[in-house]
Amino acid sequence: MATTYSISDLAREFDLTTRAIRFYEDMGLLQPERSGPGGRNRVYSHRDRTRLKLTLRAKRLGLSLNEAKELIDMYDTPRDTGPQLQKFLLVLDAHKRELEAQMAEIEANLDEVKAHEKEARSLLAKQGEKPAKVAKSAKASKA
Known part of the structure; x- marks a missing residue:
């Protein structure tokens, strides 16, 4: 029997809201099966889980959801991976x-x-005043 996931399973695993997962579904990135009364329960396949993982990776790379979908959809037909x-x-x-x-x-x-x-510090020095203490930047504090 193939492994399946509920919307809560995926939300918990990927630290997402169920609303976000439903949005990805609306975008056509995920295509869960429906079960239960009136088809209210979503049942996600291993394929859906992989597509969600790839979608999140694409987002981290700065791709739009449309770009992510286009690329992920191309992998659904793996005859020739060159294109x-x-x-x-x-x-x-x-x-x-x-x-x-x-x-x-x-x-x-x-x-x-x-x-x-630098200019402000120079003007203060000419006036005989010391510049105010400022917090070091994150970059300077890491050095």
Whole structure:
């Protein structure tokens, strides 16, 4: 007999709300069987569990749910994995470029903050005042 999971089982295992799992179902990422009176109980298969795990991994990588669904759906027909892997590489490359651009923007903002901080300290020193004590940044405290 194949292993099955309730919505509560998956919610507990992946630290999600049942509402989130129902949302993934509405997006077409999960397709549980229905049982019980009026088909009210969802019964998730090992396939659904794997798709949920891949969906969460895709989210951590910064993919949208639509991108995740497109990639995961490609793996449902594993005859030729070449196209899936090519698509995955394209998506990963696009997200990597986005993250690198965001990182460059953050670094530029940080440099600007440091320049303003240096200028303010210099002006205070000219006035003979000591700069206020400020908490060290997380990066500085880790060093």
